Amino acid sequence: MATILVVDDDASIREFVSLFLQQEFFLVKEASDGQEALEIAEEHEIDLAIIDIMLPKVDGWELCKEFRKLYDFPILMLTAKGETVQKIKGFNLGADDYMVKPFEPLELLVRLKALLRRYQINQSQTVQIGEFWMDKNTFKVALEKNSYDLPLKEFNLLYKLAEAPGRTFTREQLIDSIWGIHFSGNDRTLDVHINRLRERFKEQTYFQIKTIRGLGYRLEVLK
Structure with missing residues (x-):
């Protein structure tokens, strides 16, 4: 059973999210400020x-x-x-997803479950989407019965996107991750x-790389 930490200085929001998640059989911990979190x-x-972003003591950005x-x-x-600039800041600081209040509880649940699945994928050195498969240890790429030899930068870029399907990566995140922070x-x-x-x-019909205007790119699963 997964443990979810809910951090919000609004007690009603914390209670609402916590009760909803508990009904879905998650364990929930609550914090009213960043330091407590x-x-x-x-x-x-x-x-x-x-x-949340607007938190006392330690705000959401710093947290x-x-x-x-x-x-x-x-x-x-x-x-x-x-605002888009706020979303970009969140992604640049390492957030995996971003939702704006007011929100639909069912959408929150779907995104939460997707993040947990993605996290489990991230713990391994392989990713698989349908009949598409990548191995970071051997740099092998297979699609159905075909294998591909990708240049290293292309491999690392595709792996970065594929290990977190549905996550939007900013251009800065991708450049820093693949080419390094000193890329000129x-x-x-x-x-x-x-x-x-x-x-x-x-x-192929398993995924597409989608441009997110004003932010960057994400890989979306097609089936």
């Missing part, structure tokens, strides 16, 4: 954190950054701040690699 995470094994430094569980930001090229390099991957796998 850090203390709970230190004392208990947390599988996923749902955090997300600290969680990402210390732990490997997924983070879902649930906040009233819905331009954004066009990322676009070229994305287009090459799309061309290589344009005939």
Whole structure:
């Protein structure tokens, strides 16, 4: 049974989310501020954190950054701040998903379960989507009965997207992860690699790499 940490200074929101998740057989820990959330995470094994941005003591931005430094569980930001610039900041700090209040409880549940599944995939060195398969240890790529030899940067880029299907990665995150923070090229390099991957796998029906305007890219499962 997964343990979910709900961090919000609004007691009614915490109670509503907690009761809903408990009905779905999750264990729930609650924190009313960022400092309390850090203390709970230190004392208990947390599988996923749902955090607001406007928190006392340690705000959601700083909390997300600290969680990402210390732990490997997924983070879902649930906040009233819905501007694109706020979402980009959240993703850059390490959030895995971002929902804007008011929200639909069933959508929250679907996203939460998707993050938990994604996290389990991330613990291994292989990803599989239908008959598409990648092995990070051997750099092998297989699609149905065919194998592919990808250039290293293309492999790492596709693996990064495929290990977290449905997650939006900002352009900055992808460039830093694949080319390094000291990369001196331009954004066009990322676009070229994305287009090459799309061309290589344009005939398959298991996934697509989608452009998220103003943010970056994500890989979506088709079936």
